[in-house]
Structure formats: structure tokens, C-alpha cells
Amino acid sequence: MEFLDYILDFEDYFPSMIARLGAEGFIEELCNGFRLLMDVNRGVITFESLKMNCLLLGLEVRDDELLCMLMEGDLDGDGALSQMEFCILMFRLSPCLMDSPKMYTTTPTNTTTTTATIADPMLM
Ligand SMILES: [Ca+2]
Secondary structure (H helix, E strand, O other), rough: EEHHHHHHHHHHHHHHHHHHHHHHHHHHHHHHHHHHHEEEOOOOOHHHHHHHHHHHHHOEEEEEHHHHHHHHHHHOOOEEEOOHHHHHHHHHOOEEEEEEEEOOOOOOOOOOOOOOOOOOOHHO
């Protein structure tokens, strides 16, 4: 399986994961994913740790795909992904989440509107 396909497949689960786990549980899942890929000695995802751990996961990854992901997510330019950078990257890669930031938030119980409180992307 191609690495980017794997990531994209994973993203398909984001909305249902958030619905099921809540925002905090979802972040926890992202952190688990981060720990899966990080360099345990440095506590960040490096090119080497990404490549090695993807191989361990049985993923076929091209070097340029890994570099692309690292460059995309590396906000402070140190060449590695911190946990925060990884989470931000995952959110950015998921257009569904970015387009509908309020989709899965809970609504106050005192609302008097009769409109649907959970937006359905199919209707928009
Ligand atoms: Ca960084």
C-alpha cells in the first residue's frame, strides 16, 4: 500500500473517530499515532524514524513522500515533527475537518433553534 493512500485512508476515519471519541479522545489517538512514528530517543518524528517505522508497519514509502510530509508539517524548520506539528499536519490534511470546524462540536442544551445542530455535509 502506498504511504499517502494509507494516510488518506486514515483521514477518512477522522470524522467518525471524533464523533465516537470526542475531541479529546481524538487528539489522544493522534498522539498515539505520533508515538508510533517518532524517534523514541528524541521525542520527535525525524526522516529516519518515519522511514523505519513505516517499514515496520509494512508500508511501502518513497523517500520523497516522507520528505514531502516532513516539509509540509515542519513549522519551525528544525527538520523534524514535534507532537504539535504532527497534530496540526493531520488536521490540515483533512479538508473535511477544516471546512466544517463546528460539525462535531456539542451544542449548548439551552438552544431554542429547531435547525439541525449537526451539519450534514451531503446537504451543503
Ligand atoms: Ca519542527
